[in-house]
Amino acid sequence: MMQFMLLFSRQGKLRLQKWYVPLSDKEKKKITRELVQTVLARKPKMCSFLEWRDLKIVYKRYASLYFCCAIEDQDNELITLEIIHRYVELLDKYFGSVCELDIIFNFEKAYFILDEFLLGGEVQETSKKNVLKAIEQADLLQEDAKEAETPRSVLEEIGLT
């Protein structure tokens, strides 16, 4: 079972964190700090897996962003690497050539997509079509909802409230 997934930039800024095991905020911060440091220190050609505490870390870099998963001892490293890749593909398909900025500005969407793909640390649905269908349906619901809403003030539109 996957224990957690972290997305962070080359500068070490955390962009997304998903925890599948209950941990205190303090512990989460400690783990994040330690792992970001460890992974960023590794050279490009190095192997994508490392032992860390009693877990296995699987990570891969996409452009400026590192995707880093912690799995348990008996879990399969290569399939985890492809979990990462499938998630990137899902983001890419949804945002259209995704970049780090998309994830920063639409972090809630990145979470929703992840929840459709992985649940409780296990793969829930691997079909790209099915995952995106679920998300797009939700977007349609949002569009409907928006139309029904009362027009908002101009001030708010430019973000001043």
Place this chain on the structure above:
Amino acid sequence: MPAVSKGDGMRGLAVFISDIRNCKSKEAEIKRINKELANIRSKFKGDKALDGYSKKKYVCKLLFIFLLGHDIDFGHMEAVNLLSSNKYTEKQIGYLFISVLVNSTSELIRLINNGVKNDLTSRNPTFMCLALHCIANVGSREMGEAFAADIPRILVAGDSMDSVKQSAALCLLRLYKASPDLVPMGEWTARVVHLLNDQHMGVVTAAVSLITCLCKKNPEDFKTCVSLAVSRLSRIVSSASTDLQDYTYYFVPAPWLSVKLLRLLQCYAPPEDAAVKGRLVECLETVLNKAQEPPKSKKVQHSNAKNAVLFETISLIIHYDSEPNLLVRACNQLGQFLQHRETNLRYLALESMCTLASSEFSHEAVKTHIDTVINALKTERDVSVRQRAADLLYAMCDRSNAKQIVSEMLRYLETADYAIREEIVLKVAILAEKYAVDYSWYVDTILNLIRIAGDYVSEEVWYRVLQIVTNRDDVQGYAAKTVFEALQAPACHENMVKVGGYILGEFGNLIAGDPRSSPPVQFSLLHSKFHLCSVATRALLLSTYIKFINLFPETKATIQAVLRAGSQLRNADVELQQRAVEYLTLSSIASTDVLATVLEEMPPFPERESSILAKLKRKKGPGAASTLDDGRREPGPGGDVNGGVEPAPSTGSTPSPSADLLGLRAAPPPAAPPAPPSAGSLLVDVFSDSPTGGPPSLGPSPEEAFLSPAAEDPGIPIPEADELLHKFVCKNSGVLFENALLQIGVKSEFRQNLGRMYLFYGNKTSVQFQNFCPTVTHPGDLQSQLVVQTKRVPGQVDGGAQVQQVLNIECLRDFLTPPLLTVRFRYGGAPQALTLKLPVTINKFFQPTEMAAQAFFQRWKQLSLPQQEAQKIFQANHPMDSEVTKAKLLGFGSALLDNVDPNPENYVGAGIVQTKALQVGCLLRLEPNAQAQMYRLTLRTSKESVSRHLCELLAEQF
């Protein structure tokens, strides 16, 4: 700002995020955040009721601030409001906030649960999924209490949408892992297994994870899943690359599902049903075959997915450990990966081969890759890969290649990364000890360790070399000479001074005849290091000096002068001062005879497990040490493909690592060993293993709890206890039991009528086990037949930690039923109890006996009374492979006699069952009939019950 903003962008949120990104400094960022927090607080507190959109926007901002690493202590109420909204978009954000920022203040949880409950019962699949995601994300006990009973219903309801089923399965899994007691087993469990047949691949993918977890806890209840999983797997593996449409990933059909199915199968032994088994073996072969086909795509995703399935297949083959063909094929495949250009594959191949090395079937095949692995250790650029290579070398080491491997590891140590030096030192020390045939090589190796990596040589390592030199008189002279030479180096490590000081103090006399190492030279060499050493080393050297006075009376005056010096007699350190005073007085007033008695050479240390091995186990868990464990015989009877080497008769009992060097010292150490002259802390450490009088016996000693059967009712053994027991009839180590909470590993050795067993209890959870208490009971008559003496284990086992328990076993007379092991503990407040059969069967005390054909037939005839013979004719449960059969018979403890039976297909064996009260001679004959896939097994012993019992035990193995 990004060009794409799907759905409805919240402009206010985007502006806020931009602002934060534009902040030039941390202070500016904090200032901006505080301003925003104040704004949101005032909005939430304001008189004007906020509309849904604003609420959503502010909650999102809070979420963003939290994800930046700041604490958020409000907004929960608004989030709960949002999740109760009818608008999907608001609900979604509400759920997200709760999922990320769970704060289980009790009233709030009740409100959240209310909202979740409404959505769960709404019959709107999108809402239901959101609610299920939330439960799975939070996974708290409170949520479990509220929903654990409802979710199974949703999961198996006929009208649930596929996506709802998927979420329900994984949601239930999460709750079950968090609080298994809350999930009621029932009628749904049977139906959940049939989800493996579901048409929707996504449903199967989600359900397999749940089923795997349930299987681990109740293997019997879910046994039907094996055949379903096999047929599902078979359909996937044999499908064309496009059959599964969107579930095909880079030309690999359903890789995630395949991996999960293979994992599920690893919960069970190989299928008993021949048809199912045949189909499964076919699948495994197909996967191995496909690995040889040219890739269908150059993309790394294709090869990763394909190899993910391949590695999981190999794991299953290793788990079964019963198909020599597949094991050797797996090994060859991994051998190809060892030289692959992808670092990831090299890493995984090294890792996977470590487990293959410990299988008797593939050990030899693994060994053929030694040069590649050594090369990896030298040339890999990534330390984590080098680490794997070192692990594999350790695992594949045996007597035939020990010298090569140890010298390569020593060479590697010179440049090894600091992080793994200590571990390499321990491994070298263990291998050198375990496989030493000539002890001068062992001494050289350890001294080299100290020379190359003195800082990483722990006390355990250098204590051990002292123990071994003390116990082996053939190496003492060599050791003295070698340390003397080593000490002549201008800069030598303090550990070298310790070892040198101790050895010269004991055995310096053996080299004193050479004028180059005369007593005064030895003394001045040691004393030249004295002032640079720590207090502990100086204390040790003072003891060496007093020993010198006894060994070499001519040094007495010089040494007394040293002891008398103000720097010793008035040393600020109490230990040094006391030693100097006492030794000086001792040397002045005691007669030569008294001195000779007090300072006599140390008696041999009692045989025991190497403390180094214990240390490595502590560092790495049993896996690390058990890859080297005694389950593998040498030369591997099954793994020896050429069948050239005849196993020595002594392989019937597997020697402990320490026994390899110390041998069997039957004579007890001297009854009254001279006490160390001073009770200094260092000496106490070194001598802590010295005998305290009397031979090491199995009699109870004060700190050992002798468990009487009166302790507690042992409970009924778990249903698979017999099956687990049978797994260990022919082997002595492995995993005895495993469920989601606990893993019990076992490792044992038997000699004559005595045995020692190590049990390793591993806490697989992240939560501490409390009141942890394993007990051994002797049902029925067993109490008078077998003594099992257990050492106490700590009452708490931390999450992820492992404790070891040692059991000493003495067989008094023949017995039929094994002792029971009951493990009780509390996990998350819930009491857990588990009773297993301890893998101690009468054949463990079976010593092989070699005899010629004539002697065999003579004895066979002598045992011709009908009640002395037991015979069984039975169907083969495993493929009839002669190497495997031989290995099993040897593992059973019998010697295998060649050229006895006129039919070379048959096996004939002989041995003696050793008990304290009596010995039972035993002859056996196994006649395979390959055509009918049947065996006939005949046992003849002098005792009726023994014949029958051995026959029953052995018949289960084929």
